[in-house]
Structures are given as C-alpha cells and as structure tokens.
Amino acid sequence: MKDFNFKIPQTVEFGIGSLKKLQAILEENNSKNVFLISDRGLEKIGVVKKVLDILDNAGVTVSSYLDVVSNPTVDNVNECTKSYKDSEANVIIALGGGSPIDIAKAVGVLATYGGKITQYEGAHIVPGPITPIIAIPTTAGTGSEVTASAVISDEERNYKFSIFSYNNIPKYAILDPELIMTLPEFIAAPTGLDALIHAIEAYLSTAATPFSDAMAEKAMELIGANLRQFVANRSNEDAACAMMLGSNFAGIAFAWARLGNVHAMSHPVSAFFHVPHGTANSIILPTIMEYNALADNGRYEKIYNYIKTSKDKTENFVPEILISEIKKLNKDLKIPASLGEVGVTKDKIEVMAQDAMKSGNVLVNPRKTSLQDMINLFEKAI
Missing domain, CATH: 1.20.1090.10 (Dehydroquinate synthase-like - alpha domain)
Known part of the structure; x- marks a missing residue:
C-alpha cells in the first residue's frame, strides 16, 4: 500500500434545521462584521432572507454580494472582492451551490494576499491561510464546502481554471437538508x-x-x-x-x-x-x-x-x-x-x-x- 496523508481541517454541522447553528458559530468566533456571498435566485426564493434573519438576531453587521453567476468569472471575483474590502468584514458566509462557495474562496485569497486571481491558477500556489469562510451549501452536488478547489471562468481565454490549495477549504460547513428540499x-x-x-x-x-x-x-x-x-x-x-x-x-x-x-x-x-x-x-x-x-x-x-x-x-x-x-x-x-x-x-x-x-x-x-x-x-x- 502506498503512503498517503489526509486531514479534515474544519467543523461540519449536519442535520435538519442546522442552519440555526450559524449564530453560535459566529459568537464562538467573536464575528461581529460578516460578508454574505450568494445569488439572486436564492434571494428570490427566500433562502437569503433566512440567513439574514439569523444574522440580524445575532446582532452582527452584514454586507452582501448577491450577483454571483453560474460558472463564476474573473470579473465576478473582482467585483465581489472590492465589495468585501469595502465592508471591512473579517468573515465570509458563502450561501449557495458551488458558484458562491468558489467565489468566496477566490475572494478569501485576494483579500488576504492581493494581486490578480489568475496568479493563483494551478496547485499549491496560495501561500497560506485565507479569510475564514462559513460555507452553507444549498445543493447536494458540488461538495465545494469541503474541497480545496475554486473553479473560475476566465472569459478572455474562454477557459475555466482551478485554484487548488488546502488553504481554500472553508473553516466551517453547515449542511442543512432543509435548504435542498425546495430545489x-x-x-x-x-x-x-x-x-x-x-x-x-x-x-x-x-x-x-x-x-x-x-x-x-x-x-x-x-x-x-x-x-x-x-x-x-x-x-x-x-x-x-x-x-x-x-x-x-x-x-x-x-x-x-x-x-x-x-x-x-x-x-x-x-x-x-x-x-x-x-x-x-x-x-x-x-x-x-x-x-x-x-x-x-x-x-x-x-x-x-x-x-x-x-x-x-x-x-x-x-x-x-x-x-x-x-x-x-x-x-x-x-x-x-x-x-x-x-x-x-x-x-x-x-x-x-x-x-x-x-x-x-x-x-x-x-x-x-x-x-x-x-x-x-x-x-x-x-
């Protein structure tokens, strides 16, 4: 058997109604200013409001970026990064399928280390830990809440590239099956x-x-x-x-x-x-x-x-x-x-x-x- 290694560098909360544990996670980490990344589809069906209500009850300051698109682009990343920096938040909540979570990882990299997101294309280029991310998946599909990759589309090259680094893995994942029961x-x-x-x-x-x-x-x-x-x-x-x-x-x-x-x-x-x-x-x-x-x-x-x-x-x-x-x-x-x-x-x-x-x-x-x-x-x- 060949040599190998693994680690599970995060906390995963699973269960019906586990979304409510978001407040406790924020309190545990003394998070008073958070940045929510999601999309307009989830806003339209009320899922974004569910999270905003929890954040309101927690008494935290919230800024958001809800313009994530399917197959997120470099422009998407740049816009979201600017909004995140303007917010002065120190925690990212990624709500959605793979696209919002991938954007969150890319924003976490740029907010921490700067430069252009294309500079981090490939494997193990991210130099260290990134902005803490709380990932809340709303599809049973991508697994992005526990993976090391962020996949971004570079429209100039018509090319989807990956940023692979174990530093990208979100610090927390909340798996609430209620969020996929209205798909x-x-x-x-x-x-x-x-x-x-x-x-x-x-x-x-x-x-x-x-x-x-x-x-x-x-x-x-x-x-x-x-x-x-x-x-x-x-x-x-x-x-x-x-x-x-x-x-x-x-x-x-x-x-x-x-x-x-x-x-x-x-x-x-x-x-x-x-x-x-x-x-x-x-x-x-x-x-x-x-x-x-x-x-x-x-x-x-x-x-x-x-x-x-x-x-x-x-x-x-x-x-x-x-x-x-x-x-x-x-x-x-x-x-x-x-x-x-x-x-x-x-x-x-x-x-x-x-x-x-x-x-x-x-x-x-x-x-x-x-x-x-x-x-x-x-x-x-x-």
Missing part, C-alpha cells in the same frame, strides 16, 4: 448526478487511497440509493439527508484523490458553451466510463452495486452492465444524451481538447489519455 427538479437532477460523479471519479482515480475510497464508497451508497427518490420528491426528508451527506462525503473523497477525464472535459464545455457544470458532467460520464473500462480492476462492479435499481445478484458482470445502468440513470433524470443536444458544436473540439489536457485530473484518470484520445472523446460525446 426544482431541473437543478436537483444534474447537481445530484454531479455528486455521484465526484465519488465515482475519486474512486477510480490513480491517486485514490483507503481514506478517499472510504468516503467515495459511502457517498455512492447514499447517493445511489436516494438520487432517484430525491429528484422525484425533493420534500422526502430521508432522501434529502442522504443526498446532502453523500455530496459532502464525495467532496471529501475528491479533495484528496482528485477526479478524472469527466471533469477535465466538462470545464471547457462550460467555458465555451455555458452548459451548467452538472449537466456537462452527466452527459460526458457514459463516454468516459466506456473509455476507462479497459483499465477496470474490479471497481466497476462495486460502483454498479451501489447505483443499480435491480435487487437481483448480478452474474458474469462486465463493465458494459455499469455503463448501461449509467445511461439509464441519465435518461430517468432527463439528462440529454449528447453534448450536441445542449448546443456544443464540433468546431471547438480541438481547442476544448487542448484545454482539457491542461487539467491535472487527466493525470489521475485510470486510463492514459493523449490529445488525440481527448479529441476522439469529445467527438463521441458530441
């Missing part, structure tokens, strides 16, 4: 699949360890048994709890094992064609599972047993059985069958393939991948 189906399905893909790619990664495997396996168990039920009825409390916790465990898994070709490919798809991250990943997954099947060492069958709908014992398992089950899952959750169906065109294949090859995730994909392989994979997915 619309069109968000619950791709974000839930995204969480499952995090677990699958971490599990298949060549950088996987017994620690990441434990997190990934439990994530697949929770998500596999509850994803369909949750999408069918988001008010199903047990399914919501399982999805919220499964997403969190999947995030921990890939924080330490990285991901693979699915995520390497989805980032340029989102950068060039603005396809939502979870949707892009879900569409690409069957193509990559087919490609990686040659490298399977028995883990495909384990994944299948977590996500299959049949209770019967599977005889003479082959990887194609898992791939068929994934395609069926996508179809059940109304995920388009190809990238072409969401507007991705072949004229960008070569540049997207080049961008995908820059991802560190390609290096830990279970099957080696050349630039020509990547071009072929995009052609197949489109």
